[in-house]
Amino acid sequence: MNSLEKKIIGEVDSLESEIVDFTARLVAQPSTLGNEAGVLEVMEQEMVKLGLTPQKVEIDPEVLAGHPGFGPVPWSYEGRYNVVAVRPADAEGGKSALFNGHLDVVSPEPLGRWNRDPFDPVVEDGWLYGRGGSDMKAGVAAMTYALQAVQKAGLGLSAPVTLEGVIEEECTGNGALACVVAGHDADAVLIPEPLGQSILTGQVGVCWFKVSLGGVPIHVLDTHGGVNAIEKCCLLIQALRVMEEEINAEPLPGLPQVVHPANFNVGVINGGDWPSTVPAMAEFHCRQGFMPGTSFDQIKAKVEQTIAAAAAADSWLAANPPVVEFYAFRSLGHRISRDMPAFNLLSDVKKDLVGSPAEEAFSTATTDLRAFVHYGKGQATCYGPEGENMHADNERVDIASIIHTAKTYALFLARWCGAVE
Ligand SMILES: [Zn+2]
CATH class of the missing domain: 3.40.630.10 (Zn peptidases)
Known part of the structure; x- marks a missing residue:
């Protein structure tokens, strides 16, 4: 110096x-x-x-x-x-x-x-x-x-x-x-x-998205007569967790020491308004990381396919598909x-x-x-x-x-x- x-x-x-x-x-x-x-x-x-x-x-x-x-x-x-x-x-x-x-x-x-x-x-x-x-x-x-x-x-x-x-x-x-x-x-x-x-x-790349879905409201004296929108969210979140592991199964090119770089997070969840009413609406907001080299369109398609496949496996969601909206981060x-x-x-x-x-x-x-x-x-x-x-x-x-x-x-x-x- x-x-x-x-x-x-x-x-x-x-x-x-x-x-x-x-x-x-x-x-x-x-x-x-x-x-x-x-x-x-x-x-x-x-x-x-x-x-x-x-x-x-x-x-x-x-x-x-x-x-x-x-x-x-x-x-x-x-x-x-x-x-x-x-x-x-x-x-x-x-x-x-x-x-x-x-x-x-x-x-x-x-x-x-x-x-x-x-x-x-x-x-x-x-x-x-x-x-x-x-x-x-x-x-x-x-x-x-x-x-x-x-x-x-x-x-x-x-x-x-x-x-x-x-x-x-x-x-x-x-x-x-x-x-x-x-x-x-x-x-x-x-x-x-x-x-x-x-x-x-x-x-990593990062995207945000919101998933919204509807259920059927009913008095809790007959919960099985309704469809609980919050519980349906749980099905989709589980599927997204599996997707996260798929994304992270590939090692990061040139940096194998970085384990699990592409993290998934459910950061916000809203739904229902009364403990004794089966909730008819719910939504959750997520952040998903993705690997360098993956385009926004590719990660978007993967999220949409994951939600669609999980919805198809549930009779209510198959007939009443959740809506996925990407907003804010779409950073490569x-x-x-x-x-x-x-x-x-x-x-x-x-x-x-x-x-x-x-x-x-x-x-x-x-x-x-x-x-x-x-x-x-x-x-x-x-x-x-x-x-x-x-x-x-x-x-x-x-x-x-x-x-x-x-x-x-x-x-x-x-x-x-x-x-x-
Ligand atoms: Zn900062």
Whole structure:
């Protein structure tokens, strides 16, 4: 590490309290689906404070409707957007970089399992607690202040740097997709998801779908005279579990150590409204992972065939078939080469900071990488802080790992884009 780089690292250290404070201010905004206005405002204000010019990138379903990566949704995009700031280059000759982070979080329910208010962040013993702290507002703070550290060190860069705070990573990926479609991409894309100090070279595909079905209502004095819609859901869920095992029976190409990557989950179930009435309506919502190389149409057909076969084996469902609707995520999986210039540099930076290179990793969840890998230039990976209890109670993020991420990103900028004194 040369003296310039040491200066950059020193700036990140001096910015530690501001990085933690920014993380906390982001966490304090309960940015669940449809409630992102507050967190977007915090992000925009921070960009302005750091001398950047934020712009809004809308998610326009009409513009994106024909795009293969767009997940149609039943909710509105009115007043909801992504925030992007492009820091122009100070000189020529470098390679551009883009840092992307999502600002949306999943629901903290059930609140009773938390030891504290999930949206009132607390720092304790080197951890920051709160919904979204780990996934992934700490990463957003780290990437934002990585750029600030370079600026504060008095350095310019020989290529533009883009900072992106997006929405809907947790349900569609439409936010990051809209940014790519609007032309925001770079020679290297880094996403500080809280997956640790590794280089993600692949992830599963993910789709969401809803299954609805009807039964026959009747008073419970004669339950056998009715048809219980909730119990019929159980038949279909069992069939989907068998399908999940079929999908996972094949080893992941080139990564046999990753066991069972394509997980199935029933995440929501609704049905009935009275304990003493046989329920006549029920629906359940699912998430199914699928292997890189499988198309959305292929997984969709497999789900539909599985439901149809299970329904055909039941006399009521055969005559009253369930309705399957795909919505939100239709994100493809991917596997890309580890041997790319940006990934090699990232690993070198990590080695210079902590003494060991970055290991290669695969994610059994989707991330916004898919927008950049499939529809952008493609040299994109995740490298970020370490956290615990994502999507669960008492989510927390390790503060030292946030600072490490900021240092890694700052040094990466200096070397990749080219620092100018
Ligand atoms: Zn995330």
